Amino acid sequence: MMMNTKAKKSNMGFVMLFAVTLSAILLSIALGVANIAFREAKFSANARDTNDAFFAADTGIESVLFSDKNGELCPPVNGSSSCLYPVAGLGDAGVSCANVTMSRATDASGNVTIKVVSKGYNNGGGGNSCIPNVNSVERQIEVNY
Amino acid sequence: MRFFSKKLNKSSRGFTLVETLVAISIFTVSLLGITSVLAGSLSHTSYVKQKMTAIYLAQEGIEYMRNMRDTHVLYDSDSDFSVFSSVFNPNPPIGCVQSSPCGFISSPPPPPYLLAKCSQASGCKLNVDNGNYYLANPPDGGSDSGFTRKIWGRKVGSGQDEVKIFSKVLWKQGSGEYSVTFSENLFDWIDK
Numbered sequence: 001m002m003m004n005t006k007a008k009k010s011n012m013g014f015v016m017l018f019a020v021t022l023s024a025i026l027l028s029i030a031l032g033v034a035n036i037a038f039r040e041a042k043f044s045a046n047a048r049d050t051n052d053a054f055f056a057a058d059t060g061i062e063s064v065l066f067s068d069k070n071g072e073l074c075p076p077v078n079g080s081s082s083c084l085y086p087v088a089g090l091g092d093a094g095v096s097c098a099n100v101t102m103s104r105a106t107d108a109s110g111n112v113t114i115k116v117v118s119k120g121y122n123n124g125g126g127g128n129s130c131i132p133n134v135n136s137v138e139r140q141i142e143v144n145y
Numbered sequence: 146m147r148f149f150s151k152k153l154n155k156s157s158r159g160f161t162l163v164e165t166l167v168a169i170s171i172f173t174v175s176l177l178g179i180t181s182v183l184a185g186s187l188s189h190t191s192y193v194k195q196k197m198t199a200i201y202l203a204q205e206g207i208e209y210m211r212n213m214r215d216t217h218v219l220y221d222s223d224s225d226f227s228v229f230s231s232v233f234n235p236n237p238p239i240g241c242v243q244s245s246p247c248g249f250i251s252s253p254p255p256p257p258y259l260l261a262k263c264s265q266a267s268g269c270k271l272n273v274d275n276g277n278y279y280l281a282n283p284p285d286g287g288s289d290s291g292f293t294r295k296i297w298g299r300k301v302g303s304g305q306d307e308v309k310i311f312s313k314v315l316w317k318q319g320s321g322e323y324s325v326t327f328s329e330n331l332f333d334w335i336d337k
Contacts, residue, residue, distance in 0.1 A: 037186035040193040055329040066334035092326040
């Protein structure tokens with residue numbers, strides 16, 4: 001009689017075990033899929049921000065090259081110079097911006113080399129300044145001539 | 146003996162109907178939660194897939210316009226920038242403005258720009274054929290991709306040397322309408 005009770009007791013809790021195991025399996029599948037979806041969402045947001053930043057950098061460098069068509073930007077003092085030109089209000093929403101640095105250097109034989117570096121950001125360009133946010137995406141284009 | 150019998154009776158007692166119903170409902174609620182997370186994630190995955198395609202299509206729109214500027218303004222010595230920027234005048238021959246945007250066509254019209262006005266203001270429907278996207282009207286083959294692209298621009302200042310171009314791709318999914326827009330300023334920065 002005693003044994004019978006024991007056997008019955010060990011059989012108890014199967015439904016509970018089954019339910020918990022099934023829930024755990026389904027929960028892990030759901031979390032796995034949710035994790036993939038979350039990463040994809042981040043990836044696609046990043047792809048959009050990358051393009052915004054790149055087009056901002058490209059606009060920045062074109063803008064400075066256009067303004068410098070006649071070589072009037074950033075005149076050299078004692079053979080060299082370095083100037084920062086913020087280009088703001090870019091992109092569809094008008095919040096992308098670029099910080100363009102133009103530097104001129106003269107070597108020993110008198111040749112002037114110009115280096116233009118444009119750092120584009122997907123946000124932070126309100127008004128006439130370009131101060132990127134902490135989580136901005138940065139893309140850089142460099143031109144030497 | 147009486148005590149023993151009572152004990153045995155208790156241990157072999159099964160679930161009552163109410164207990165079973167409560168257990169099943171708790172289990173069902175937890176399963177429903179998990180299932181909704183799963184379903185939401187799966188639909189989100191297909192949204193992201195569409196969005197990535199839309200991002201590439203919008204990027205292609207901007208690069209296509211840049212290529213037109215480079216080919217017809219910077220490379221071709223006969224053409225000048227004001228001809229390019231006149232594309233964004235509100236009046237014909239082309240007139241790509243926000244309220245009546247343009248799309249790219251594969252056969253050249255009279256001006257050198259491969260642009261034509263969309264048949265509707267919401268944008269040009271795109272057909273997909275073997276991974277390539279074409280305008281649905283005029284038909285260049287393929288079947289409806291679900292994407293609509295609009296290209297427009299506006300002159301900055303007098304438009305003699307700067308235009309701001311926009312490329313927007315729209316698509317419908319489920320009950321929502323989504324879009325991706327990119328923009329870039331193009332300059333006439335080459336001395337002729």
